[in-house]
Amino acid sequence: MNPQLLAPAVSYSTQVLVIGSGAGGATTACLLAEAGFDVLIAEEGPWVEQDTVVPFSLEQMDRQYRAGGVTVALGLPSIAYTEGRCAGGGTEVNSGLYFRPPIDVIERWRRDYRIDGLDLDELALIADQVEAAINVTTVPGSPTPASEVLRRGAAALGWKHSEIPRWMTYPPGGDAVTGRRQSMTRTYLPRAAAAGARMVTDCRVDRLVREGTASIRAQVSYASGLRGEIRCQFAFVCGGAIQTPALLQRSGLRRHIGRSLAVHPTVKLAARFRDEVNIPDDVPVHQVKEFAPNLSFGGSASHPGLVALALSDHWSEFASAIEDWRKISVYYAAITSEGRGNVIAVPGLRDPIVTYRLTPRDRALLRSGMARLALLLLEAGATDVYPSFRGAPLIRHRDQLSTLNQQFAVSKASLMTVHLCSTVPLGEDRSRCGADSFGRVHDAGGIIVNDASLLPDAPGVNPQATVMAFAIRNVRHFIDTNGPSGG
Amino acid sequence: MRSVPSSSLVGPFADRLLALDLPGLHPARRREAIDFTTRRVDSLPSLMRFGVMSIAAIFRALLVLPRSDTLVKFLARTALPLLGEYVRLLRSLGYAYIWETWPDTRPDGSQPDDAEPGGTQPGGRAA
Ligand SMILES: Cc1cc2nc3c(=O)[nH]c(=O)nc-3n(C[C@H](O)[C@H](O)[C@H](O)COP(=O)(O)OP(=O)(O)OC[C@H]3O[C@@H](n4cnc5c(N)ncnc54)[C@H](O)[C@@H]3O)c2cc1C
Numbered sequence: 001m002n003p004q005l006l007a008p009a010v011s012y013s014t015q016v017l018v019i020g021s022g023a024g025g026a027t028t029a030c031l032l033a034e035a036g037f038d039v040l041i042a043e044e045g046p047w048v049e050q051d052t053v054v055p056f057s058l059e060q061m062d063r064q065y066r067a068g069g070v071t072v073a074l075g076l077p078s079i080a081y082t083e084g085r086c087a088g089g090g091t092e093v094n095s096g097l098y099f100r101p102p103i104d105v106i107e108r109w110r111r112d113y114r115i116d117g118l119d120l121d122e123l124a125l126i127a128d129q130v131e132a133a134i135n136v137t138t139v140p141g142s143p144t145p146a147s148e149v150l151r152r153g154a155a156a157l158g159w160k161h162s163e164i165p166r167w168m169t170y171p172p173g174g175d176a177v178t179g180r181r182q183s184m185t186r187t188y189l190p191r192a193a194a195a196g197a198r199m200v201t202d203c204r205v206d207r208l209v210r211e212g213t214a215s216i217r218a219q220v221s222y223a224s225g226l227r228g229e230i231r232c233q234f235a236f237v238c239g240g241a242i243q244t245p246a247l248l249q250r251s252g253l254r255r256h257i258g259r260s261l262a263v264h265p266t267v268k269l270a271a272r273f274r275d276e277v278n279i280p281d282d283v284p285v286h287q288v289k290e291f292a293p294n295l296s297f298g299g300s301a302s303h304p305g306l307v308a309l310a311l312s313d314h315w316s317e318f319a320s321a322i323e324d325w326r327k328i329s330v331y332y333a334a335i336t337s338e339g340r341g342n343v344i345a346v347p348g349l350r351d352p353i354v355t356y357r358l359t360p361r362d363r364a365l366l367r368s369g370m371a372r373l374a375l376l377l378l379e380a381g382a383t384d385v386y387p388s389f390r391g392a393p394l395i396r397h398r399d400q401l402s403t404l405n406q407q408f409a410v411s412k413a414s415l416m417t418v419h420l421c422s423t424v425p426l427g428e429d430r431s432r433c434g435a436d437s438f439g440r441v442h443d444a445g446g447i448i449v450n451d452a453s454l455l456p457d458a459p460g461v462n463p464q465a466t467v468m469a470f471a472i473r474n475v476r477h478f479i480d481t482n483g484p485s486g487g
Numbered sequence: 488m489r490s491v492p493s494s495s496l497v498g499p500f501a502d503r504l505l506a507l508d509l510p511g512l513h514p515a516r517r518r519e520a521i522d523f524t525t526r527r528v529d530s531l532p533s534l535m536r537f538g539v540m541s542i543a544a545i546f547r548a549l550l551v552l553p554r555s556d557t558l559v560k561f562l563a564r565t566a567l568p569l570l571g572e573y574v575r576l577l578r579s580l581g582y583a584y585i586w587e588t589w590p591d592t593r594p595d596g597s598q599p600d601d602a603e604p605g606g607t608q609p610g611g612r613a614a
Contacts (some may be wrong), residue, residue, distance in 0.1 A: 058523075058587050068527045070580070072535060080574065180568050305587030313575075315508065319594035324585065351532035389567055413568070413573075 002185070002191035004221060005047060005138050006040075006200040008222040010229070014040035014198070017218055017232035019205045019247070022089020023464050023469040024451030025238030026184035026192065033195035033474045036484030041189075041197060042220060042230060044204040044239075045086035049183060052225075055093075055281050056301035057179075058217030064093050071242075071355035073417075074338060076085060079265055079415040081354070083240055087201055090240065091464065095283045095436035096166040097180045097298075098136045099461035100127050101469045113427030114438040115141045117477070126469045134167035134187050139176040139285055145277040146299050146329035147176075147284035150254065151225055154297075156170070159290035164298075164462070166285060177282050179378035207250040208235055216446050225277045227384065234482075238451040238471070239442075241420040242343055244303050245434075246352035249345035251460055253444050257433040261341035261356060262458040266332040267370045267389070267413050268300060270310040270318075271382040274363045276326045278302050288376060293336050293460030295369050300330040310388050317394060331368030331377060334419075334462040343423050363410045370413075389413035419463050422455040426470075439474045493528035494505025494521075496543035500523070501577045503559045507579065509578075509585070513559055516589065516596075524580040542573045 006012070015038035018029040025041065033039045045064065053060045056082045063068035066085040073079045084090035101123055110118045130136075142148070142162060154161035167187075168179035182188070193199070202223035209217045217228040237244050245258030284299025300306070304325040311318040321328060341356030358366075374385045374395050385395040390412040395401050424434035424441070426449075434441065439454055441447045454474075458467050501521045505512060512520075515574055549558055565571050585592055591599050 067532050067535075068530050070527055070531055070576075076568075157604075182594075206520075242514075303587050304590035305585070307581035308582040309579050309588035312578050315578070322594050325586070325590065349533040350536065353534050390571075429518060 002047075002190055003197060005197035006198055007223055008200070008203065008226045008228065009194070010226070012040060012228070013231040014202070015311075016040070016234045016236065016237060017042060017216070017230050018236045019218070019453065020044070020089060020238035020240060020243070021087050021184060021189060021199070022084060022238065022451065023091050023184065024241060026088065026091070026188035026237070026268070027275040027449045027468050027471045028236050028238055028475045029197050030195065031472060031479065033192045033197035034409055035479045038196040039192065040230060041192070041199040042203045042205055042218070043087050043199065043201045044162050045084070045201065046223075047087040047185070047201050048092065048184065050185065051171055052090065053339045056303055056306070058305060060093060069170055073263070073354040075341070075356045075358065077411050077413065077415055079263065079356050080414070081263065081420060082418055083242055083420070088189065090184060091183040093366070094464065095462075096168055097285065097287070097462045098131070098167055098465055099164065099166040100421050101466040102459055102461055103363040104465070105279045105457075109427075112429075113425060113433055114454045118437065118473075122473060123469050126138040126472045127465060127476045130465060130468050131406065132473070134182040135169050136144050136165045136167050137170070137311070138165045140170050141175045143285050144176050144279045144282060145275070146279060146302065146430075147286045148332070149273065149277060149329065149377065149380045149382075150284055150286035150297065150299060151154070154279070154288045154290070156379040158378065159227045159288055159376070160292075161286055161288040161290070163285050164287050165434060170332040176285070178215055178475065187419045205230075205247060206250065207375070208378070210444065210446065213445055222306070234446050234448065236448050236450050238449075241423045241452040242352065242354060243341045244449055245423040246345040248434075248447070248449075249352075250439065251447075253441055255442060256346070256351045256425070256432055258343035258352070258423050260422050260425060260432065261336060261343055261354070261420065261430070263356065263417040264334045264363065264458050264460075265337050265358065265366065265415050265417050266334040267366050267415060268310055268330055269370065269373060269377070269388055270321070270328050270330050270385070270386040271306055271329045271377040272321055272324055272326070273382055277327050277329045278307070280289040280304065287382070291372070293366055295372070297369075297373050298332055298334070300332050302329045311386055313388050313390050314386070314392045320381075322382065331373055333366070333373040335362060335365040336458060337368060348387065351434060366410050366413070366415070367405065368409050370408050371401050372449055374404055377399055396439040421452045421455040421463060425456040427456065439476045448474070449476065491540060492525070493540060493543065494525040496540055496547050497525050498579070500546040500559070501581060503550065504563055504574065504577055505596075507559060507563055511593060511595040512585065512595025513598070516585065517519040519588070520581045520584045524577060527580050531532050535548065538569070539573060539576065542569060546573070560600050
C-alpha cells in the first residue's frame with residue numbers, strides 16, 4: 001500500500017512530524033506508525049515510481065536528485081557529491097549495495113563519542129530484520145561482465161574481493177540485470193502507510209520553531225510556491241547529512257551541527273576491454289577489499305554519457321574511445337578520509353554552503369588508489385585504462401603505472417562522493433556531539449535527528465545499512481520512553 | 488543573480504566550447520545540449536549558481552573581444568582553478584547529455600552515416 005499523498009495545505013497538525021523519507025526517515029515513520037503514533041512525513045521531493053525512470057540516467061538525475069545531481073563540496077580540490085531528493089531519498093537512486101553495520105567501527109564510535117546504551121547485539125538483530133525487510137540477496141546466476149572484471153582482476157592479484165549483496169528482488173528465472181530495488185518506496189513507506197502514517201511530498205521544511213516545551217511549528221514551502229505550517233509535538237529530522245544540519249541551523253541550532261562532515265572521496269577511471277562489458281542501467285556488484293578500510297575498489301554506473309564524462313578530463317587524447325563505449329566500464333577507488341567538511345546555512349541563501357578539506361594522507365591514498373585500480377583492471381584484461389584527471393596518460397601496460405603515479409595529482413582529478421555522514425554526531429561527548437546518544441538535539445526538546453548525520457564518521461563501507469540500524473535503534477528507544485500517547 | 492537566466496550568460500560560451508570540441512555535432516543537437524546545460528545551471532544550489540554565473544559573465548564579456556576564437560581555445564584548455572572548473576562543468580554536462588541522448592555520436596560530434604542529424608534519435612535516450 002503506497003501512502004496516500006496529502007495535498008499541499010496551509011496548515012497540518014500531527015503528533016510526530018518526520019522530515020525526509022530516505023533510509024532514516026522511512027524507517028522512523030514506519031516504526032512510529034506501527035507503534036500507534038500519529039505520524040506525518042514531509043518530503044521535499046516528489047513521489048516517483050521506480051519503473052517510470054531509467055536507473056542512473058540523466059532523467060533520473062533531473063527528477064530524483066537534488067539540483068539535478070550537480071552539487072559540490074568546495075575545497076582544493078572540490079568534491080562533487082549527490083543527494084537523492086524524492087520520496088525514499090537516496091535509497092531510490094543508489095546502487096543498492098548492502099554492507100552490514102561494521103561492528104569494529106561502531107565499537108570504536110561507542111568508546112570515542114561516549115554513546116550510551118549502544119548494544120552491538122541489538123544492532124546485529126536489527127540488521128537481521130532489515131535484511132529480511134528489504135530482501136538482501138546476491139544476484140541469481142552470473143554477475144554482469146563489468147562486475148566479473150573486478151572479480152577476475154582481484155583473483156589474478158590474489159586480492160580480497162567479494163560479491164556485495166543488494167536489496168533487490170529477482171523474478172523466477174531472472175538474471176543479474178532483472179532485479180527490482182527494494183528501496184523505501186517499496187518497503188518501509190508502504191508499511192508506514194498501512195499503519196496509518198500520512199505523507200506530503202513536494203513539501204520542504206524551511207524552519208522549525210519551538211513554542212513552549214511541548215510544541216513545534218514547522219514552517220514549510222511547497223513546490224507550487226504555497227507556504228504553510230505543520231504543528232507537531234516531536235520532529236524527527238531525517239533530511240540527510242547535508243540538509244539536516246542546514247535545517248537545524250536555519251532553526252537557530254548550531255552547536256556542533258554541520259561542523260564535521262565526513263565522506264568517502266573517490267577517484268575514477270574508465271577501462272576498455274576486448275569484449276562488451278557495459279550494462280548501462282546497472283552497476284557491478286563486486287568490490288575489492290584488499291586494502292580496506294582505507295581503500296576499496298568497485299564499479300560505477302556506465303551509461304554512455306557517463307563514459308564520455310569519465311573520458312572528458314583528457315578528451316583530446318581519449319575521445320576516440322567513446323566509439324567503443326559498449327566495451328568500456330567506469331570504476332572507482334574510494335578511501336576512508338581523515339578530512340572533514342562543513343555545512344553552513346547562510347541567512348538569505350536557500351541552499352547551504354558545503355566545504356571539504358582532504359588531508360595529506362587522504363591525497364596519498366587517492367593517488368595509490370588510482371594506481372592500484374589501474375593495475376587491477378590491467379590484470380583483469382583491460383586493453384586501455386583512461387584515468388579521470390586532467391592530462392592523464394593512457395595506460396596499457398603495468399610498466400606505465402609509475403608514469404601514472406608521477407602525473408597524478410588530486411588537484412587535477414574529478415573527485416566525487418555519494419556517502420555523506422557525520423554532521424550531527426551522536427553521543428554524550430558534548431565537546432563534539434550535536435545530539436545525545438539517541439539523536440535528541442542537545443537543548444532542543446522534541447527535535448530529534450535520525451539519519452546519516454548521526455554517524456560519528458564515514459563507516460568505511462556502504463553506509464545505508466548502518467544508517468538504518470541506528471535509526472531503528474533510536475526510534476525504538478523513543479517509543480519505549482514516550483509511548484504512542486505522547487507521554 | 489537568481490533572476491538572470493543562465494542561457495544568456497552561459498549559453499554563448501558553451502556554444503563556442505562545444506563547437507570547438509565537437510566540430511561535427513549538428514547545430515540543432517548542440518543547441519539541445521546547451522539547453523540542457525543551462526537548465527542544469529539554473530537548478531544549481533544558490534551559491535554555486537552565483538559563482539558559475541559570475542564567471543559566465545566574465546566569459547560572456549570576453550567573447551565580444553576581437554580574436555575571441557583564440558581566447559576560447561585557450562580557455563577550453565585552461566587549468567586555472569575557478570575558470571578551469573567552469574569549463575569542466577560545461578563540458579561534463581554537455582558531453583553527458585550528448586552521449587546519453589545519441590550514444591553513437593562519434594568523437595568529433597558527428598553521427599554515423601545512416602543517422603539523421605538533429606532531434607532525438609529513436610535509439611537514443613531522451614534526457
Ligand atoms: C548515487 C548514490 C549511490 C549510493 N549507493 C549506495 C549503496 O550502494 N549502498 C549504500 O549503503 N549506500 C549508498 N548510498 C548512500 C545511501 O543512499 C545514504 O547513505 C542513505 O540514503 C542516507 O539516508 P538518509 O536518511 O540520511 O538520507 P536520504 O536517504 O538522502 O534522505 C533524505 C531525504 O530528506 C529529504 N529532505 C531533505 N531536506 C528536507 C527538508 N528540509 N524538508 C523535507 N524533506 C527534506 C530529501 O529530499 C531526501 O529524500 C548511495 C547514495 C547515492 C546518492
